[in-house]
Amino acid sequence: MINCDLPVQALRISVPYVLAALGGVVSERSGVINIGLEGMMLLGAFGTVVGTLMTGSPLAGLGFGLLAGLLLAAVHATATGVFRADHIVSGLAINLLAAGATRVLLKRLYHSSSNSPRIEGITSLVTGHGLLALLAHPLVWVTVGLVAGVWWLLNRTVLGLRLSSVGEHPEAAAAAGLRVLRLRAIGVMMSGMLAGMSGAWLAFDQHQFTDGMSGGRGYIALAAMIFGKWRPVPAAAACILFGSAEAIQMALQGGSAGIPVQLVQTLPYVLTLVALAGAIGRARPPAAVGRPYP
Amino acid sequence: MTIRPLTATLLGLALADLALLWLTPAGTASTRDGDPRVGLVFDVGGLGDKSFNDSAYEGLLLARRQLGAGIEYIEPGDGADRESGIRLLAAQGVDLVIGVGFMFTDDLNLVAREYPGVFFAGVDYALQIGKNGQVIQPPPNLLALKFREEEGSFLTGALAALTSKTGIIGFVGGMDIPLIHKFEAGYRAGAARVRPDCTVLVAYAGVSPQAFKDPGKGKELALTQYARGADIIFHASGSTGLGVFEAARETGKLAIGVDADQYSEAPGHVLTSMVKRVDQAVLQAVRSVKEGQFQGGIMTLGIKEGGVDYIYDEHNRDLIDPAVRRQVEALRAAIISGDIVVPSR
Numbered sequence: 253m254i255n256c257d258l259p260v261q262a263l264r265i266s267v268p269y270v271l272a273a274l275g276g277v278v279s280e281r282s283g284v285i286n287i288g289l290e291g292m293m294l295l296g297a298f299g300t301v302v303g304t305l306m307t308g309s310p311l312a313g314l315g316f317g318l319l320a321g322l323l324l325a326a327v328h329a330t331a332t333g334v335f336r337a338d339h340i341v342s343g344l345a346i347n348l349l350a351a352g353a354t355r356v357l358l359k360r361l362y363h364s365s366s367n368s369p370r371i372e373g374i375t376s377l378v379t380g381h382g383l384l385a386l387l388a389h390p391l392v393w394v395t396v397g398l399v400a401g402v403w404w405l406l407n408r409t410v411l412g413l414r415l416s417s418v419g420e421h422p423e424a425a426a427a428a429g430l431r432v433l434r435l436r437a438i439g440v441m442m443s444g445m446l447a448g449m450s451g452a453w454l455a456f457d458q459h460q461f462t463d464g465m466s467g468g469r470g471y472i473a474l475a476a477m478i479f480g481k482w483r484p485v486p487a488a489a490a491c492i493l494f495g496s497a498e499a500i501q502m503a504l505q506g507g508s509a510g511i512p513v514q515l516v517q518t519l520p521y522v523l524t525l526v527a528l529a530g531a532i533g534r535a536r537p538p539a540a541v542g543r544p545y546p
Numbered sequence: 547m548t549i550r551p552l553t554a555t556l557l558g559l560a561l562a563d564l565a566l567l568w569l570t571p572a573g574t575a576s577t578r579d580g581d582p583r584v585g586l587v588f589d590v591g592g593l594g595d596k597s598f599n600d601s602a603y604e605g606l607l608l609a610r611r612q613l614g615a616g617i618e619y620i621e622p623g624d625g626a627d628r629e630s631g632i633r634l635l636a637a638q639g640v641d642l643v644i645g646v647g648f649m650f651t652d653d654l655n656l657v658a659r660e661y662p663g664v665f666f667a668g669v670d671y672a673l674q675i676g677k678n679g680q681v682i683q684p685p686p687n688l689l690a691l692k693f694r695e696e697e698g699s700f701l702t703g704a705l706a707a708l709t710s711k712t713g714i715i716g717f718v719g720g721m722d723i724p725l726i727h728k729f730e731a732g733y734r735a736g737a738a739r740v741r742p743d744c745t746v747l748v749a750y751a752g753v754s755p756q757a758f759k760d761p762g763k764g765k766e767l768a769l770t771q772y773a774r775g776a777d778i779i780f781h782a783s784g785s786t787g788l789g790v791f792e793a794a795r796e797t798g799k800l801a802i803g804v805d806a807d808q809y810s811e812a813p814g815h816v817l818t819s820m821v822k823r824v825d826q827a828v829l830q831a832v833r834s835v836k837e838g839q840f841q842g843g844i845m846t847l848g849i850k851e852g853g854v855d856y857i858y859d860e861h862n863r864d865l866i867d868p869a870v871r872r873q874v875e876a877l878r879a880a881i882i883s884g885d886i887v888v889p890s891r
Contacts, residue, residue, distance in 0.1 A: 257773050261766060268762075352623075365594035366785055381769055381796070458761050458792055462785045463591065467760035502770050505749040514722075514753060 258499055260383050266495030267395050268293070268450040272473030273480070273487045274402050275446030279325075280482055281406060282439025283419035285542045287343035288328050289447045290470025291350030296321040296451025298354045301461040302361065304371040313371065314452050321448020322441055324350060329440040333433040336544040347470075355463055368461040391453055398446070402484040415439050419538035422545040432545050475524040481535050490527075494520040581614040582642060582835045585635030586828070587628060589647030590755065592621035597784070597805045598824060602646045602669065605828025612829070613836045616640075629653040636661040642835045644828060648672045648725055649755070658688040665840050667691055667831040669824055670725060673844065686842040689834075691827040693847050695725075696732030697881050698820040698854035699780070700888045702802050703736025704877055705818060705856065706778040707744040708870040709800070714745045716771035718790050720758040720783030722750040728890045729782035729804070729820070735889050740873065747771045751786045764789030772797045778817055780804070791815065800865070809861045817865050819857045826852050850882045 272289050279286035296317040303316025324346055331342040355365065362368045378388040386392055406412040414435055417425040422432045447470065454465055476494055480487030501516040527535055586606055588599045609615040618640070620631040628645070632653055635643045641664070645654050648670040658666040664687065671690035674682040684690050706715045717733055719726040730748060737744045749767045751757035764786035768779050772793060779794065780802040781787035787804060791812035794801040801812065803819030827847055834840045847853020856874070858866065880886040 257770075261769070265762075265766060359594055363594060364596060365592045365599075366596050367788055379796070381773075454762055458765065458789060460788070462759065462761050462788055464756075464759045465761055467756055467762060469762075499766070502749065502767055505767070513750070517753070 257381070258503055259496075260381070260386050261502070262496040262499035263386060263392075263492065264381075264495075265498050266492045267392060268453045268469055269473045269476055269491035269494060270395055270399065270488045271450035271453065272447050272470055273476045273491050274398055274484055275443035275450070276474050276477035277406075277480075277482055277484050277487050278402060278415070278446065279440050279443035280477065280541050281419045281538055282415040282436045283422060283538060283540045283543065283545070284329070284332050284436050284440050284443075285339035285343065286328065286440065286443050287340060287471070287474060288324065288346030288350075289443070289473055290466055290468065291343075291347035292321040292324045292444045292447035293451040293454070293470045294347075294354055294464070294466040295324050295350045296448030297455040297465055298357065298368075298451070298461050299448065300452040300455040301368045301371055302357075304455075305369060310372055310374050310456065313455075314449070317452035317455065318445045318448045321444040321446070321451065323444070325441045325444020325447075326437075328444070329437040332440070332544070333436055339542045351464065354461070358461065358463060366463060370459050371455070373456040373459050391449075391456070394449075399484055399488045406484065411438075416538070418545075419540055422540050422543075426546075436545075472520060475520065478535060478537075479524055479527040482537060493523070497523075581616065582609075582832060583616040583640040584609060584618075584642045584644065584832055584835075585638070585640040586617070586619040586644040586646065587631040587635065587650070588619060588621045589649065590622075591759075591784075593619075595785075596808075598822070599646060601806060601822070601824035602644070602828055605825035605832075608825060608829045609832040613832055615832050615836070629657065632657045632666075633660075636664045636666075639664075641665060642667060642832060642840070644669065644831065646670075646824070648723075654688055655685065658685040662687055665689070665835055665842075667828075669827055671844075672725065681844075684842055684844070688842050689831055689840070690844045691831060691847070692844060693822050693827070693853045694849070694888070694890070695728045695782075695820070695822065695854060696735070696888045696890045697848045698822070698856055699729045699732030699782075700736035700739075700881065700886075701849075701856045701874055701878055702780050702818060702820045703733035703738075703746075704740045705736075705866065705870065705874050706733075706780060706802060707737035707741040708873060709817060709866065710741075710744065710777050712775045712777050713741070713743060714747065714775040714777070716747040716768070716776035716779035717749070718764060718767050718771070718779055718781040718783055718787065719748070719750040720752075720786050721755060722753050722757070724891070726750070726782050729780070731891045732888050733780050736877070739877070739886075745775075747774060747776050751783055758784030758786055760786050761789030761792065765793045768793035768801070769797070772799050778802065780820070782820075803857075807857045807859075809857070813861070814865075816862065818862055821855055821857060823847070823853050823855070848881070849878060 299320025300313045300317030304313030331337040332339050376388045378385045418432045418435045426432050476490035477487045479490035497519040505513050606617045610617050622628050622631045644667045646669045651672045654668045667689040669691045676682045734746050751763045768790040778800040781790040782804045790801050794815040795812050800817045802817050805822050807819045809816045
């Protein structure tokens with residue numbers, strides 16, 4: 253019974269990682285480090301719940317979630333672009349801002365510091381937690397589509413190639429007539445929407461917003477993005493690897509395999525360190541990532 | 547990495563702003579002569595958590611109503627400002643400073659030594675064990691308010707084991723620490739007492755405080771246990787447990803709440819809750835100050851003292867078989883009389 257459930261659970265855990273990691277890829281390929289993914293995810297989850305409660309429609313809720321991620325990303329794009337702020341500092345501020353804002357708003361709107369009222373999730377043809385339920389979930393297919401879409405964008409479209417060029421060599425791109433800051437802003441804002449959708453998944457999965465529910469997933473997604481060497485498909489694969497490690501760790505806890513749980517829990521982080529250390533081919537970030545322009 | 551002047555300025559301003567905001571305690575501390583002034587610093591989550599902090603706040607209100615206490619409180623953000631919150635209240639000269647949550651332990655030890663003229667109390671204070679295995683007593687002006695969670699958990703364990711159809715029950719803990727192990731130990735012992743062949747599946751959400759607020763993780767852990775045949779899961783994991791309730795809803799199974807009565811989180815799926823009466827602990831500490839009886843040391847509240855219990859009311863009555871209820875009540879009486887001593891690890 254477990255044998256069938258485990259891979260499904262791993263994939264289910266991976267979905268929000270994949271969405272956020274794609275966001276990381278788009279932003280960093282355009283030259284902007286985005287550790288604000290965590291905060292964009294959190295605000296996206298909050299926006300989804302507020303939108304769903306206000307309109308009664310999960311689809312509109314999703315729209316709100318995307319918008320929330322987008323707004324926060326716009327702040328990051330402005331700070332790093334127009335004001336040349338350090339990308340890490342701005343990202344950190346984004347995360348603090350999202351944590352504080354959601355807490356204040358949660359209390360203001362729903363009189364709780366713990367959780368929001370319940371929302372309807374995405375209705376799907378198959379309920380439950382098996383393979384069929386996963387395959388019937390529309391957001392799963394949206395995610396698969398987005399992995400392919402981001403690959404297509406970055407490798408096969410003019411916009412994608414321009415995004416990559418401002419991440420690699422903004423001066424050259426500018427000399428070729430590209431508007432660097434505008435392109436970077438587009439990259440960051442797409443990133444915000446992807447992270448927002450990741451948050452929406454969490455909110456729909458829990459049928460509510462709870463304080464700090466992103467739970468560090470944005471950072472794990474960032475690690476997966478690095479593990480995947482800033483490319484969408486390998487990054488998604490890394491997310492599934494991390495999700496699997498988590499599922500295995502959960503399965504081991506219940507059983508009596510005798511393997512220390514804490515050891516399995518550290519697996520994703522160890523793997524990321526190994527990847528960063530360059531053991532699995534050299535991890536080369538976009539040349540101009542984190543560098544302000546002009 | 548360079549921090550640009552503008553960013554640094556903005557960040558500094560923001561931080562200063564935040565500091566100003568919360569450094570002003572809420573509440574009214576003016577009292578008649580002789581009535582105690584009480585200051586309380588909340589745990590992460592703060593007011594409105596429908597659990598631990600709200601219960602502590604309830605205790606403050608009771609103290610004001612019943613004992614005429616002047617109350618003020620601080621809701622710290624994440625991280626290190628707990629200590630400054632305690633220190634601020636102590637410096638203001640309140641009579642009793644209360645820290646809510648095990649994370650205050652070190653901060654309370656430190657500040658209590660600096661302000662020997664102020665009384666301190668720590669809810670869920672974690673006792674330190676010395677080199678030779680002896681318990682290190684808190685400073686003389688510090689009262690450790692502790693609960694025998696294992697006793698309440700024992701009853702929920704027995705209730706779960708007797709109610710389970712599959713003979714498999716689950717436990718989801720938050721952070722993997724001794725405090726939560728007490729819940730697990732009591733739960734296991736209760737189940738084993740009434741149904742020795744009952745299997746108890748155990749999982750913890752993590753090893754950092756984050757493990758108390760990750761409902762996504764809680765849900766997956768619960769789904770794993772339900773898939774393995776468990777039909778009732780007890781959680782002691784803060785808002786991570788909200789995910790456990792979600793899993794119970796979606797699979798049509800049962801869960802057991804913790805700290806407060808959590809029936810409303812998943813009506814029809816909450817068998818009972820193991821409640822921790824933080825309000826009573828706070829009230830008793832304030833009362834001892836008012837009566838001039840305050841003594842540092844360790845105060846433990848179990849079922850007998852009204853510190854822990856399980857919920858049985860009109861909401862969950864239909865979920866609990868009368869014969870099971872009688873059996874659990876008998877165990878409860880045996881714990882109160884001392885016939886049963888529940889292991890805490």
